[in-house]
Amino acid sequence: MDRFKSTKIAGILGIFGNLFLLIIKGLIGFISGSQAMIADALNSASDIFASLMTFIGNKIASEPNDNTHNFGHRKS
């Protein structure tokens, strides 16, 4: 497995894992009225965003070279 493929899997797992945590923590937070649980649900929401950026950045970096990017897109 190359590093782009493993990073892609890490990004996808991060998105869906944190989505699961967001829903569970959000539901329990609202049912119990726990502000700490709701705050932690929001933290999971920001983790989804971070995982999404990992996924998108990796997708851009994994593009092969072309005329304007002779050495590939992972280098400037």
Ligand SMILES: [Zn+2]
């Ligand atoms: Zn290009």
